Amino acid sequence: MFIDPNTPVEMLEMRKELLGLNDPVILQYFKWLLNLLQGQLGYSFSSYAPVTTIIGERLGPTLLLASASLIFGLLIAIPVGILSAVKQNTKFDYIMTGLSFIGTSIPQFFLGLGLIYICAVQFKLFPTGGMMTLGGPGDFWDRLRHMVLPVFVLGIVIAGKKVRYVRAGMLDVLKMDYLRTANSKGLHPFHVINKHALRNALIPIITVVAMEIPLLLGGSILIEQIFQWPGIGQLTIQSILSRDYPILMGLNLVAALIVLSTNLLTDLLYAAADPRIQYT
Protein backbone atom coordinates (compact mmCIF):
# COMPACT_ATOMS: atom_id res chain seq x y z
CA MET A 1 0.00 0.00 0.00
CA PHE A 2 1.17 3.45 -0.70
CA ILE A 3 1.44 5.50 2.47
CA ASP A 4 2.08 9.13 2.84
CA PRO A 5 5.12 9.33 5.16
CA ASN A 6 3.49 12.29 6.92
CA THR A 7 0.57 10.19 8.18
CA PRO A 8 0.48 10.14 11.99
CA VAL A 9 1.36 6.75 13.46
CA GLU A 10 -1.86 6.50 15.49
CA MET A 11 -3.96 7.02 12.40
CA LEU A 12 -1.98 4.42 10.53
CA GLU A 13 -2.49 1.94 13.37
CA MET A 14 -6.20 2.68 13.45
CA ARG A 15 -6.46 2.17 9.73
CA LYS A 16 -4.50 -1.11 9.92
CA GLU A 17 -6.77 -2.38 12.69
CA LEU A 18 -9.82 -1.43 10.67
CA LEU A 19 -8.57 -3.20 7.55
CA GLY A 20 -7.61 -6.26 9.59
CA LEU A 21 -3.96 -5.99 8.60
CA ASN A 22 -2.83 -6.73 12.16
CA ASP A 23 -4.46 -10.15 12.09
CA PRO A 24 -2.28 -13.21 11.45
CA VAL A 25 -1.89 -14.00 7.75
CA ILE A 26 -3.82 -17.27 8.10
CA LEU A 27 -6.75 -15.45 9.60
CA GLN A 28 -6.63 -12.83 6.85
CA TYR A 29 -6.68 -15.60 4.27
CA PHE A 30 -9.69 -17.29 5.85
CA LYS A 31 -11.48 -13.97 5.99
CA TRP A 32 -10.80 -13.57 2.28
CA LEU A 33 -12.09 -17.10 1.66
CA LEU A 34 -15.20 -16.42 3.68
CA ASN A 35 -15.85 -13.31 1.64
CA LEU A 36 -15.22 -15.27 -1.52
CA LEU A 37 -17.98 -17.69 -0.56
CA GLN A 38 -20.32 -14.73 -0.47
CA GLY A 39 -19.12 -13.58 -3.86
CA GLN A 40 -17.00 -10.78 -2.43
CA LEU A 41 -13.45 -10.35 -3.67
CA GLY A 42 -12.77 -7.06 -2.00
CA TYR A 43 -12.17 -3.67 -3.54
CA SER A 44 -9.47 -2.41 -5.83
CA PHE A 45 -6.81 -0.32 -4.12
CA SER A 46 -6.66 2.11 -6.99
CA SER A 47 -10.23 2.55 -8.22
CA TYR A 48 -12.12 1.35 -5.09
CA ALA A 49 -14.53 -0.49 -7.38
CA PRO A 50 -15.42 -4.10 -6.47
CA VAL A 51 -12.87 -6.59 -7.87
CA THR A 52 -15.66 -8.78 -9.26
CA THR A 53 -17.01 -5.90 -11.31
CA ILE A 54 -13.60 -4.96 -12.67
CA ILE A 55 -12.67 -8.51 -13.65
CA GLY A 56 -16.16 -9.14 -15.00
CA GLU A 57 -15.83 -6.18 -17.34
CA ARG A 58 -12.55 -7.53 -18.69
CA LEU A 59 -13.62 -11.15 -19.15
CA GLY A 60 -15.86 -10.44 -22.12
CA PRO A 61 -13.23 -8.87 -24.41
CA THR A 62 -10.68 -11.56 -23.51
CA LEU A 63 -13.18 -14.34 -24.20
CA LEU A 64 -13.97 -12.75 -27.54
CA LEU A 65 -10.34 -12.36 -28.53
CA ALA A 66 -9.37 -15.83 -27.29
CA SER A 67 -12.17 -17.73 -28.98
CA ALA A 68 -11.80 -15.81 -32.23
CA SER A 69 -8.07 -16.46 -32.44
CA LEU A 70 -8.41 -20.10 -31.41
CA ILE A 71 -11.01 -20.69 -34.11
CA PHE A 72 -8.96 -18.76 -36.66
CA GLY A 73 -5.81 -20.69 -35.73
CA LEU A 74 -7.52 -24.08 -35.94
CA LEU A 75 -9.21 -23.19 -39.21
CA ILE A 76 -5.72 -22.81 -40.63
CA ALA A 77 -3.99 -25.58 -38.69
CA ILE A 78 -6.38 -28.46 -39.33
CA PRO A 79 -6.71 -28.29 -43.14
CA VAL A 80 -3.05 -27.38 -43.62
CA GLY A 81 -1.95 -30.17 -41.25
CA ILE A 82 -4.10 -32.72 -43.05
CA LEU A 83 -2.91 -31.70 -46.50
CA SER A 84 0.69 -31.63 -45.33
CA ALA A 85 0.40 -35.19 -44.04
CA VAL A 86 -1.44 -36.49 -47.09
CA LYS A 87 1.11 -34.86 -49.38
CA GLN A 88 4.03 -35.78 -47.15
CA ASN A 89 7.47 -34.86 -48.53
CA THR A 90 6.08 -32.79 -51.39
CA LYS A 91 6.77 -29.15 -52.06
CA PHE A 92 3.52 -28.18 -50.36
CA ASP A 93 4.53 -30.10 -47.25
CA TYR A 94 7.97 -28.51 -47.11
CA ILE A 95 6.60 -24.99 -47.55
CA MET A 96 3.92 -25.51 -44.92
CA THR A 97 6.23 -27.04 -42.31
CA GLY A 98 8.64 -24.19 -43.02
CA LEU A 99 5.89 -21.60 -42.53
CA SER A 100 4.72 -23.27 -39.35
CA PHE A 101 8.26 -23.14 -38.05
CA ILE A 102 8.34 -19.42 -38.72
CA GLY A 103 4.89 -19.02 -37.17
CA THR A 104 6.00 -20.76 -33.99
CA SER A 105 9.28 -18.97 -33.60
CA ILE A 106 8.35 -15.40 -34.51
CA PRO A 107 7.90 -13.31 -31.33
CA GLN A 108 4.29 -12.18 -30.91
CA PHE A 109 5.21 -8.62 -29.98
CA PHE A 110 7.42 -8.31 -33.04
CA LEU A 111 4.74 -9.60 -35.40
CA GLY A 112 2.15 -7.41 -33.68
CA LEU A 113 4.22 -4.25 -33.85
CA GLY A 114 5.23 -5.00 -37.42
CA LEU A 115 1.62 -5.42 -38.47
CA ILE A 116 0.58 -2.26 -36.66
CA TYR A 117 3.30 -0.37 -38.47
CA ILE A 118 2.50 -1.75 -41.90
CA CYS A 119 -1.29 -2.23 -41.84
CA ALA A 120 -2.33 0.51 -39.46
CA VAL A 121 0.27 3.24 -39.71
CA GLN A 122 1.42 3.00 -43.32
CA PHE A 123 -1.68 1.80 -45.10
CA LYS A 124 -4.32 2.75 -42.51
CA LEU A 125 -6.29 -0.40 -43.23
CA PHE A 126 -7.02 -1.19 -39.60
CA PRO A 127 -6.99 0.77 -36.35
CA THR A 128 -3.82 0.56 -34.26
CA GLY A 129 -5.58 -0.73 -31.19
CA GLY A 130 -8.55 -0.73 -28.88
CA MET A 131 -11.79 -2.63 -29.16
CA MET A 132 -13.91 0.03 -30.85
CA THR A 133 -13.59 3.58 -32.14
CA LEU A 134 -13.96 6.03 -29.28
CA GLY A 135 -17.11 8.06 -29.83
CA GLY A 136 -17.73 5.98 -32.94
CA PRO A 137 -20.68 3.73 -33.72
CA GLY A 138 -19.19 0.71 -31.87
CA ASP A 139 -21.22 -1.61 -34.09
CA PHE A 140 -20.30 -5.10 -35.29
CA TRP A 141 -18.21 -3.98 -38.26
CA ASP A 142 -16.30 -1.46 -36.21
CA ARG A 143 -15.43 -4.11 -33.62
CA LEU A 144 -14.53 -6.58 -36.33
CA ARG A 145 -12.05 -4.12 -37.83
CA HIS A 146 -10.43 -3.73 -34.43
CA MET A 147 -10.22 -7.48 -34.00
CA VAL A 148 -8.50 -8.31 -37.27
CA LEU A 149 -4.90 -7.58 -36.29
CA PRO A 150 -4.80 -9.07 -32.76
CA VAL A 151 -6.74 -12.16 -33.86
CA PHE A 152 -4.41 -12.58 -36.80
CA VAL A 153 -1.27 -12.39 -34.65
CA LEU A 154 -2.59 -14.78 -32.00
CA GLY A 155 -4.11 -17.10 -34.58
CA ILE A 156 -0.93 -17.35 -36.64
CA VAL A 157 1.06 -18.39 -33.61
CA ILE A 158 -1.56 -20.97 -32.62
CA ALA A 159 -1.75 -22.27 -36.18
CA GLY A 160 2.04 -22.53 -36.39
CA LYS A 161 2.15 -24.70 -33.30
CA LYS A 162 -0.89 -26.83 -34.10
CA VAL A 163 -0.09 -27.54 -37.75
CA ARG A 164 2.74 -29.74 -36.63
CA TYR A 165 0.55 -31.66 -34.18
CA VAL A 166 -2.18 -32.18 -36.77
CA ARG A 167 0.36 -33.28 -39.36
CA ALA A 168 2.11 -35.70 -37.00
CA GLY A 169 -1.19 -37.10 -35.72
CA MET A 170 -2.44 -37.55 -39.26
CA LEU A 171 0.76 -39.25 -40.39
CA ASP A 172 0.40 -41.74 -37.54
CA VAL A 173 -3.18 -42.48 -38.46
CA LEU A 174 -2.47 -42.77 -42.18
CA LYS A 175 -0.29 -45.80 -41.45
CA MET A 176 -3.09 -47.60 -39.63
CA ASP A 177 -4.63 -50.84 -40.82
CA TYR A 178 -8.13 -49.44 -40.71
CA LEU A 179 -7.22 -46.85 -43.30
CA ARG A 180 -6.09 -49.60 -45.62
CA THR A 181 -9.44 -51.25 -44.95
CA ALA A 182 -11.25 -48.01 -45.74
CA ASN A 183 -9.31 -47.68 -49.00
CA SER A 184 -9.92 -51.30 -49.92
CA LYS A 185 -13.65 -50.66 -49.59
CA GLY A 186 -13.44 -48.31 -52.55
CA LEU A 187 -14.38 -45.19 -50.61
CA HIS A 188 -13.52 -41.80 -52.03
CA PRO A 189 -10.17 -40.52 -50.67
CA PHE A 190 -11.86 -37.38 -49.37
CA HIS A 191 -14.20 -39.51 -47.31
CA VAL A 192 -11.35 -41.75 -46.12
CA ILE A 193 -9.34 -38.77 -44.91
CA ASN A 194 -12.10 -36.71 -43.38
CA LYS A 195 -14.20 -39.45 -41.87
CA HIS A 196 -11.85 -42.30 -41.09
CA ALA A 197 -8.53 -40.60 -40.53
CA LEU A 198 -9.38 -37.17 -39.16
CA ARG A 199 -11.54 -38.36 -36.29
CA ASN A 200 -8.75 -40.59 -35.05
CA ALA A 201 -6.09 -37.97 -35.59
CA LEU A 202 -8.02 -35.34 -33.65
CA ILE A 203 -8.12 -37.32 -30.40
CA PRO A 204 -4.54 -36.53 -29.33
CA ILE A 205 -4.92 -32.98 -30.66
CA ILE A 206 -7.69 -32.25 -28.15
CA THR A 207 -5.06 -32.16 -25.41
CA VAL A 208 -2.73 -29.72 -27.10
CA VAL A 209 -5.57 -27.43 -28.11
CA ALA A 210 -7.00 -27.50 -24.61
CA MET A 211 -3.61 -26.58 -23.18
CA GLU A 212 -3.85 -23.40 -25.24
CA ILE A 213 -7.11 -22.27 -23.67
CA PRO A 214 -5.81 -21.25 -20.20
CA LEU A 215 -3.00 -19.34 -21.86
CA LEU A 216 -5.43 -17.46 -24.06
CA LEU A 217 -8.04 -16.82 -21.38
CA GLY A 218 -5.46 -15.88 -18.81
CA GLY A 219 -5.05 -13.02 -21.20
CA SER A 220 -2.46 -12.80 -23.88
CA ILE A 221 -0.63 -10.17 -21.90
CA LEU A 222 1.63 -9.05 -24.72
CA ILE A 223 -0.98 -8.86 -27.43
CA GLU A 224 -3.58 -7.14 -25.28
CA GLN A 225 -0.98 -4.61 -24.23
CA ILE A 226 0.25 -3.96 -27.76
CA PHE A 227 -3.23 -3.61 -29.23
CA GLN A 228 -4.70 -1.88 -26.20
CA TRP A 229 -7.28 -4.61 -25.90
CA PRO A 230 -9.28 -4.07 -22.71
CA GLY A 231 -8.97 -7.66 -21.47
CA ILE A 232 -7.67 -9.71 -18.59
CA GLY A 233 -4.08 -9.52 -19.79
CA GLN A 234 -4.03 -5.76 -19.84
CA LEU A 235 -5.69 -5.66 -16.43
CA THR A 236 -3.00 -7.99 -15.09
CA ILE A 237 -0.21 -5.69 -16.18
CA GLN A 238 -1.96 -2.60 -14.87
CA SER A 239 -2.64 -4.21 -11.50
CA ILE A 240 0.94 -5.42 -11.15
CA LEU A 241 2.26 -1.96 -11.94
CA SER A 242 -0.11 -0.31 -9.45
CA ARG A 243 0.35 -3.08 -6.83
CA ASP A 244 -3.38 -3.65 -6.75
CA TYR A 245 -3.30 -6.86 -4.73
CA PRO A 246 -7.05 -7.48 -4.40
CA ILE A 247 -7.33 -7.50 -8.18
CA LEU A 248 -4.28 -9.70 -8.58
CA MET A 249 -5.74 -12.18 -6.08
CA GLY A 250 -8.94 -12.18 -8.06
CA LEU A 251 -7.10 -12.67 -11.34
CA ASN A 252 -5.17 -15.61 -9.89
CA LEU A 253 -8.41 -17.14 -8.74
CA VAL A 254 -9.92 -16.73 -12.19
CA ALA A 255 -6.84 -18.28 -13.80
CA ALA A 256 -7.03 -21.27 -11.46
CA LEU A 257 -10.70 -21.75 -12.24
CA ILE A 258 -9.98 -21.60 -15.97
CA VAL A 259 -7.21 -24.20 -15.74
CA LEU A 260 -9.38 -26.56 -13.72
CA SER A 261 -12.41 -26.23 -15.93
CA THR A 262 -10.36 -26.69 -19.11
CA ASN A 263 -8.90 -29.88 -17.71
CA LEU A 264 -12.38 -31.13 -16.97
CA LEU A 265 -13.52 -30.11 -20.42
CA THR A 266 -10.57 -31.95 -21.99
CA ASP A 267 -11.48 -35.17 -20.24
CA LEU A 268 -15.11 -34.86 -21.27
CA LEU A 269 -14.11 -34.14 -24.87
CA TYR A 270 -11.94 -37.24 -24.88
CA ALA A 271 -14.89 -39.39 -23.98
CA ALA A 272 -16.97 -37.74 -26.66
CA ALA A 273 -14.32 -38.19 -29.36
CA ASP A 274 -13.08 -41.67 -28.53
CA PRO A 275 -15.66 -44.38 -27.86
CA ARG A 276 -12.98 -46.49 -26.18
CA ILE A 277 -12.89 -44.03 -23.27
CA GLN A 278 -15.78 -44.18 -20.86
CA TYR A 279 -16.31 -42.66 -17.46
CA THR A 280 -18.32 -44.65 -15.05
Next chain:
Amino acid sequence: MNPITHLLEIDRLQTVFWNGREEVAAIEDVSFSLRAGETIGIVGESGCGKSVTSLSIMRLLGQNGRIRRGEIRFNSRNLVAESEKELRSLRGKEIAMIFQEPMTSLNPVLTIGHQLVEMIRCHTSLSRREAKAYAMEMLKKVGLPQAKDLMSVYPHTLSGGMRQRIMIAMALSCKPRLLIADEPTTALDVTIQAQILELMKSLRKESGAAIMLITHDLGVVAEMADRVVVMYAGQIVEEADVFTLFREPKHPYTQGLMASIPRVQGENERLRAIPGTVPSIRKMPKGCRFHTRCEWAAERCRQEQPQLESVGGEHQVRCWIVQEQASPLPVSANFQHQEAGV
Protein backbone atom coordinates in the same frame (compact mmCIF):
# COMPACT_ATOMS: atom_id res chain seq x y z
CA MET B 1 -5.46 -72.00 -71.58
CA ASN B 2 -8.41 -70.01 -72.69
CA PRO B 3 -8.10 -66.46 -71.35
CA ILE B 4 -11.86 -66.02 -71.11
CA THR B 5 -12.16 -68.60 -68.36
CA HIS B 6 -9.70 -66.70 -66.22
CA LEU B 7 -11.01 -64.17 -63.76
CA LEU B 8 -7.61 -62.85 -62.84
CA GLU B 9 -4.36 -63.07 -64.75
CA ILE B 10 -1.16 -61.65 -63.40
CA ASP B 11 1.55 -61.38 -65.98
CA ARG B 12 5.22 -60.81 -65.10
CA LEU B 13 4.36 -58.34 -62.39
CA GLN B 14 7.11 -56.28 -60.85
CA THR B 15 6.29 -53.95 -57.96
CA VAL B 16 8.90 -51.57 -56.63
CA PHE B 17 9.16 -49.41 -53.54
CA TRP B 18 11.05 -46.16 -53.17
CA ASN B 19 13.21 -46.35 -50.05
CA GLY B 20 14.44 -42.77 -50.17
CA ARG B 21 17.44 -43.41 -52.40
CA GLU B 22 16.45 -45.95 -54.98
CA GLU B 23 13.62 -48.15 -56.08
CA VAL B 24 13.84 -51.72 -54.90
CA ALA B 25 11.72 -54.53 -56.27
CA ALA B 26 9.58 -56.23 -53.66
CA ILE B 27 8.19 -58.74 -56.14
CA GLU B 28 9.54 -59.68 -59.51
CA ASP B 29 8.31 -61.69 -62.44
CA VAL B 30 5.16 -62.84 -60.64
CA SER B 31 2.70 -64.54 -62.97
CA PHE B 32 -0.27 -66.68 -62.11
CA SER B 33 -3.92 -66.85 -62.94
CA LEU B 34 -7.13 -67.59 -61.18
CA ARG B 35 -10.37 -68.99 -62.60
CA ALA B 36 -13.76 -67.79 -61.41
CA GLY B 37 -14.75 -69.55 -58.23
CA GLU B 38 -11.33 -71.06 -57.71
CA THR B 39 -9.31 -70.77 -54.51
CA ILE B 40 -5.62 -70.18 -54.81
CA GLY B 41 -3.28 -70.31 -51.85
CA ILE B 42 -0.22 -68.09 -51.79
CA VAL B 43 2.35 -69.41 -49.38
CA GLY B 44 5.69 -68.17 -48.16
CA GLU B 45 7.61 -66.79 -45.23
CA SER B 46 7.14 -63.25 -43.95
CA GLY B 47 8.62 -60.72 -46.36
CA CYS B 48 8.44 -62.90 -49.45
CA GLY B 49 6.03 -60.59 -51.26
CA LYS B 50 2.68 -62.26 -50.65
CA SER B 51 1.01 -59.14 -49.32
CA VAL B 52 2.64 -56.89 -51.90
CA THR B 53 1.16 -59.10 -54.60
CA SER B 54 -2.33 -58.70 -53.18
CA LEU B 55 -1.94 -54.97 -52.58
CA SER B 56 -0.71 -54.62 -56.17
CA ILE B 57 -3.95 -56.13 -57.41
CA MET B 58 -5.90 -53.58 -55.38
CA ARG B 59 -3.34 -50.93 -56.30
CA LEU B 60 -3.11 -49.92 -52.67
CA LEU B 61 0.65 -49.64 -52.57
CA GLY B 62 0.81 -46.26 -50.87
CA GLN B 63 2.92 -43.30 -51.83
CA ASN B 64 6.20 -45.12 -52.21
CA GLY B 65 5.11 -48.18 -54.11
CA ARG B 66 4.33 -48.58 -57.78
CA ILE B 67 3.94 -51.28 -60.36
CA ARG B 68 6.90 -50.98 -62.69
CA ARG B 69 6.27 -53.81 -65.10
CA GLY B 70 3.68 -56.36 -65.94
CA GLU B 71 -0.05 -56.58 -66.23
CA ILE B 72 -2.89 -57.49 -63.94
CA ARG B 73 -5.90 -58.50 -65.99
CA PHE B 74 -9.13 -58.76 -64.07
CA ASN B 75 -12.04 -59.74 -66.23
CA SER B 76 -9.87 -58.85 -69.25
CA ARG B 77 -9.32 -55.30 -67.92
CA ASN B 78 -5.75 -54.32 -67.26
CA LEU B 79 -5.85 -52.92 -63.74
CA VAL B 80 -2.35 -51.46 -64.03
CA ALA B 81 -3.54 -49.04 -66.71
CA GLU B 82 -6.95 -48.17 -65.25
CA SER B 83 -7.59 -44.74 -63.78
CA GLU B 84 -7.76 -44.34 -60.03
CA LYS B 85 -11.48 -43.62 -60.29
CA GLU B 86 -12.15 -46.79 -62.26
CA LEU B 87 -10.18 -48.76 -59.73
CA ARG B 88 -12.11 -47.29 -56.85
CA SER B 89 -15.32 -48.58 -58.34
CA LEU B 90 -13.75 -52.04 -58.46
CA ARG B 91 -12.39 -52.00 -54.92
CA GLY B 92 -14.90 -53.44 -52.55
CA LYS B 93 -17.39 -54.15 -55.33
CA GLU B 94 -15.54 -56.62 -57.56
CA ILE B 95 -12.44 -57.27 -55.48
CA ALA B 96 -12.74 -57.24 -51.70
CA MET B 97 -10.12 -57.82 -49.08
CA ILE B 98 -9.85 -59.26 -45.59
CA PHE B 99 -6.78 -58.45 -43.54
CA GLN B 100 -4.63 -60.23 -41.05
CA GLU B 101 -5.25 -58.12 -37.98
CA PRO B 102 -8.95 -58.00 -37.17
CA MET B 103 -8.11 -56.03 -34.03
CA THR B 104 -6.79 -53.05 -35.99
CA SER B 105 -8.56 -53.39 -39.33
CA LEU B 106 -11.77 -51.78 -38.17
CA ASN B 107 -11.91 -48.07 -37.44
CA PRO B 108 -12.07 -47.66 -33.64
CA VAL B 109 -14.16 -44.49 -33.66
CA LEU B 110 -16.91 -45.59 -36.05
CA THR B 111 -19.67 -48.05 -35.24
CA ILE B 112 -19.83 -51.44 -36.89
CA GLY B 113 -23.08 -50.41 -38.53
CA HIS B 114 -21.54 -47.27 -39.97
CA GLN B 115 -18.60 -49.14 -41.42
CA LEU B 116 -20.82 -51.76 -43.03
CA VAL B 117 -23.42 -49.33 -44.33
CA GLU B 118 -20.94 -46.89 -45.86
CA MET B 119 -19.43 -49.71 -47.91
CA ILE B 120 -22.82 -50.95 -49.09
CA ARG B 121 -24.00 -47.47 -49.95
CA CYS B 122 -20.76 -46.72 -51.76
CA HIS B 123 -21.38 -49.43 -54.33
CA THR B 124 -25.15 -49.81 -54.47
CA SER B 125 -28.07 -47.44 -54.73
CA LEU B 126 -29.72 -48.70 -51.54
CA SER B 127 -31.21 -46.12 -49.20
CA ARG B 128 -29.81 -45.77 -45.71
CA ARG B 129 -32.55 -47.91 -44.21
CA GLU B 130 -32.28 -50.61 -46.87
CA ALA B 131 -28.52 -50.68 -46.49
CA LYS B 132 -28.91 -51.07 -42.75
CA ALA B 133 -31.30 -53.98 -43.16
CA TYR B 134 -28.95 -55.56 -45.67
CA ALA B 135 -25.97 -55.08 -43.35
CA MET B 136 -27.83 -56.89 -40.57
CA GLU B 137 -28.62 -59.68 -42.98
CA MET B 138 -24.91 -59.97 -43.80
CA LEU B 139 -24.02 -60.08 -40.10
CA LYS B 140 -26.45 -62.94 -39.58
CA LYS B 141 -24.92 -64.72 -42.55
CA VAL B 142 -21.48 -64.68 -40.96
CA GLY B 143 -22.83 -66.18 -37.77
CA LEU B 144 -23.55 -63.09 -35.72
CA PRO B 145 -27.22 -63.46 -34.86
CA GLN B 146 -27.36 -60.46 -32.48
CA ALA B 147 -26.96 -58.24 -35.58
CA LYS B 148 -29.30 -55.49 -34.43
CA ASP B 149 -27.26 -54.78 -31.28
CA LEU B 150 -23.97 -55.09 -33.10
CA MET B 151 -24.82 -52.30 -35.52
CA SER B 152 -24.45 -49.58 -32.88
CA VAL B 153 -21.41 -51.08 -31.19
CA TYR B 154 -17.79 -49.92 -31.51
CA PRO B 155 -15.11 -52.44 -32.55
CA HIS B 156 -13.19 -52.41 -29.26
CA THR B 157 -16.00 -54.18 -27.45
CA LEU B 158 -15.77 -57.23 -29.72
CA SER B 159 -13.44 -60.21 -29.75
CA GLY B 160 -10.95 -60.90 -32.54
CA GLY B 161 -13.10 -63.67 -33.99
CA MET B 162 -16.18 -61.47 -34.08
CA ARG B 163 -14.26 -58.66 -35.72
CA GLN B 164 -12.94 -61.00 -38.38
CA ARG B 165 -16.51 -62.18 -39.02
CA ILE B 166 -17.52 -58.55 -39.42
CA MET B 167 -14.62 -57.99 -41.84
CA ILE B 168 -15.83 -60.99 -43.84
CA ALA B 169 -19.41 -59.72 -43.79
CA MET B 170 -18.16 -56.36 -45.02
CA ALA B 171 -15.96 -57.87 -47.72
CA LEU B 172 -18.73 -60.06 -49.05
CA SER B 173 -21.51 -57.49 -48.80
CA CYS B 174 -21.14 -56.25 -52.36
CA LYS B 175 -20.83 -59.77 -53.75
CA PRO B 176 -17.26 -59.49 -55.02
CA ARG B 177 -16.01 -61.85 -57.68
CA LEU B 178 -12.61 -62.02 -56.05
CA LEU B 179 -11.93 -62.10 -52.35
CA ILE B 180 -8.37 -61.51 -51.25
CA ALA B 181 -7.82 -62.89 -47.77
CA ASP B 182 -4.47 -61.77 -46.40
CA GLU B 183 -3.68 -64.13 -43.53
CA PRO B 184 -7.29 -64.12 -42.36
CA THR B 185 -6.75 -66.53 -39.49
CA THR B 186 -3.19 -65.83 -38.38
CA ALA B 187 -4.08 -63.53 -35.51
CA LEU B 188 -6.85 -65.74 -34.16
CA ASP B 189 -7.03 -68.56 -31.61
CA VAL B 190 -6.90 -72.03 -33.11
CA THR B 191 -10.54 -72.81 -32.38
CA ILE B 192 -11.63 -69.50 -33.86
CA GLN B 193 -9.35 -70.15 -36.87
CA ALA B 194 -11.25 -73.35 -37.62
CA GLN B 195 -14.58 -71.51 -37.30
CA ILE B 196 -13.47 -68.75 -39.65
CA LEU B 197 -12.21 -71.25 -42.23
CA GLU B 198 -15.50 -73.15 -42.03
CA LEU B 199 -17.34 -69.87 -42.50
CA MET B 200 -15.23 -68.93 -45.53
CA LYS B 201 -15.81 -72.34 -47.05
CA SER B 202 -19.57 -72.17 -46.70
CA LEU B 203 -19.70 -68.60 -47.98
CA ARG B 204 -17.53 -69.56 -50.94
CA LYS B 205 -20.04 -72.23 -51.87
CA GLU B 206 -22.87 -69.74 -51.60
CA SER B 207 -21.30 -66.75 -53.35
CA GLY B 208 -19.11 -68.46 -55.93
CA ALA B 209 -16.37 -65.89 -55.35
CA ALA B 210 -12.82 -66.74 -56.26
CA ILE B 211 -10.52 -66.56 -53.26
CA MET B 212 -6.90 -65.59 -53.11
CA LEU B 213 -5.76 -66.91 -49.77
CA ILE B 214 -2.49 -65.55 -48.52
CA THR B 215 -0.99 -67.45 -45.65
CA HIS B 216 2.14 -69.00 -44.25
CA ASP B 217 0.10 -71.80 -42.73
CA LEU B 218 0.22 -74.85 -44.98
CA GLY B 219 -2.57 -76.39 -42.91
CA VAL B 220 -4.90 -73.61 -44.00
CA VAL B 221 -3.85 -74.13 -47.62
CA ALA B 222 -4.49 -77.87 -47.46
CA GLU B 223 -7.90 -77.13 -46.00
CA MET B 224 -9.03 -74.45 -48.44
CA ALA B 225 -7.06 -74.12 -51.66
CA ASP B 226 -7.47 -75.71 -55.08
CA ARG B 227 -4.11 -74.52 -56.27
CA VAL B 228 -1.01 -73.28 -54.50
CA VAL B 229 1.61 -70.73 -55.39
CA VAL B 230 4.76 -70.83 -53.29
CA MET B 231 6.65 -67.55 -53.10
CA TYR B 232 10.19 -66.95 -51.99
CA ALA B 233 12.03 -63.61 -51.89
CA GLY B 234 9.59 -61.86 -54.21
CA GLN B 235 9.34 -64.61 -56.79
CA ILE B 236 7.12 -67.59 -57.41
CA VAL B 237 9.24 -70.70 -56.90
CA GLU B 238 6.59 -73.35 -57.37
CA GLU B 239 3.02 -73.58 -58.53
CA ALA B 240 0.84 -76.67 -58.56
CA ASP B 241 -2.59 -77.93 -57.61
CA VAL B 242 -2.88 -78.63 -53.94
CA PHE B 243 -2.70 -82.44 -54.20
CA THR B 244 0.38 -82.43 -56.40
CA LEU B 245 2.12 -79.94 -54.21
CA PHE B 246 1.56 -81.87 -51.02
CA ARG B 247 2.27 -85.24 -52.65
CA GLU B 248 5.44 -84.30 -54.46
CA PRO B 249 6.83 -80.88 -53.64
CA LYS B 250 9.67 -80.26 -56.09
CA HIS B 251 11.36 -77.07 -55.06
CA PRO B 252 13.78 -77.45 -52.15
CA TYR B 253 12.10 -74.48 -50.47
CA THR B 254 8.66 -76.06 -50.68
CA GLN B 255 10.09 -79.27 -49.32
CA GLY B 256 11.63 -77.33 -46.50
CA LEU B 257 8.30 -75.66 -45.72
CA MET B 258 6.61 -79.07 -45.60
CA ALA B 259 9.30 -80.44 -43.34
CA SER B 260 8.92 -77.59 -40.90
CA ILE B 261 5.31 -78.46 -40.09
CA PRO B 262 5.17 -80.02 -36.63
CA ARG B 263 3.48 -83.42 -36.61
CA VAL B 264 1.58 -85.03 -33.80
CA GLN B 265 1.94 -88.71 -34.63
CA GLY B 266 5.22 -90.51 -35.11
CA GLU B 267 8.37 -90.47 -33.04
CA ASN B 268 9.38 -87.39 -31.14
CA GLU B 269 11.88 -85.93 -33.54
CA ARG B 270 13.23 -82.41 -33.80
CA LEU B 271 11.35 -79.99 -36.01
CA ARG B 272 13.16 -79.38 -39.30
CA ALA B 273 13.61 -75.69 -39.87
CA ILE B 274 15.03 -74.10 -43.02
CA PRO B 275 18.34 -72.56 -41.95
CA GLY B 276 18.90 -68.86 -42.49
CA THR B 277 16.45 -66.08 -43.31
CA VAL B 278 14.87 -64.58 -46.40
CA PRO B 279 17.45 -62.31 -48.07
CA SER B 280 16.72 -58.58 -47.91
CA ILE B 281 15.19 -57.17 -51.10
CA ARG B 282 18.10 -54.76 -51.37
CA LYS B 283 20.72 -57.48 -51.33
CA MET B 284 19.35 -60.28 -53.45
CA PRO B 285 21.88 -63.05 -54.01
CA LYS B 286 23.04 -63.62 -57.56
CA GLY B 287 21.68 -66.66 -59.32
CA CYS B 288 18.87 -68.59 -57.69
CA ARG B 289 17.53 -66.54 -54.78
CA PHE B 290 17.26 -69.60 -52.59
CA HIS B 291 20.79 -70.91 -53.12
CA THR B 292 22.11 -69.43 -49.87
CA ARG B 293 19.78 -71.66 -47.90
CA CYS B 294 19.51 -74.63 -50.24
CA GLU B 295 21.24 -77.88 -49.38
CA TRP B 296 21.34 -78.91 -53.05
CA ALA B 297 22.81 -75.69 -54.41
CA ALA B 298 25.25 -76.30 -57.28
CA GLU B 299 27.58 -73.95 -59.12
CA ARG B 300 24.93 -73.04 -61.68
CA CYS B 301 22.49 -72.04 -58.92
CA ARG B 302 25.00 -69.49 -57.68
CA GLN B 303 25.51 -67.96 -61.13
CA GLU B 304 22.32 -68.04 -63.18
CA GLN B 305 18.78 -67.32 -62.22
CA PRO B 306 16.37 -70.17 -63.02
CA GLN B 307 13.01 -69.52 -64.70
CA LEU B 308 9.63 -70.86 -63.69
CA GLU B 309 9.17 -73.89 -65.93
CA SER B 310 6.65 -76.63 -66.20
CA VAL B 311 7.64 -80.06 -64.94
CA GLY B 312 4.44 -81.67 -66.13
CA GLY B 313 0.94 -80.25 -66.53
CA GLU B 314 0.33 -77.15 -64.48
CA HIS B 315 3.10 -77.97 -62.06
CA GLN B 316 5.77 -75.28 -62.42
CA VAL B 317 9.05 -75.02 -60.57
CA ARG B 318 11.84 -72.45 -60.50
CA CYS B 319 14.88 -74.62 -59.79
CA TRP B 320 17.90 -75.68 -61.86
CA ILE B 321 18.25 -79.01 -60.11
CA VAL B 322 14.66 -80.01 -60.74
CA GLN B 323 14.69 -78.75 -64.31
CA GLU B 324 17.96 -80.44 -65.18
CA GLN B 325 17.07 -83.81 -63.84
CA ALA B 326 14.39 -85.67 -65.68
CA SER B 327 13.89 -87.70 -62.55
CA PRO B 328 12.54 -85.95 -59.49
CA LEU B 329 14.89 -84.48 -56.96
CA PRO B 330 16.47 -87.08 -54.70
CA VAL B 331 14.20 -86.54 -51.74
CA SER B 332 16.18 -86.53 -48.56
CA ALA B 333 15.26 -88.96 -45.82
CA ASN B 334 13.85 -86.30 -43.58
CA PHE B 335 11.38 -85.10 -46.18
CA GLN B 336 10.23 -88.53 -47.25
CA HIS B 337 7.47 -89.30 -44.81
CA GLN B 338 5.80 -85.92 -45.18
CA GLU B 339 2.15 -86.21 -46.07
CA ALA B 340 -0.50 -83.73 -46.99
CA GLY B 341 -2.48 -84.33 -43.82
CA VAL B 342 -1.31 -81.69 -41.45
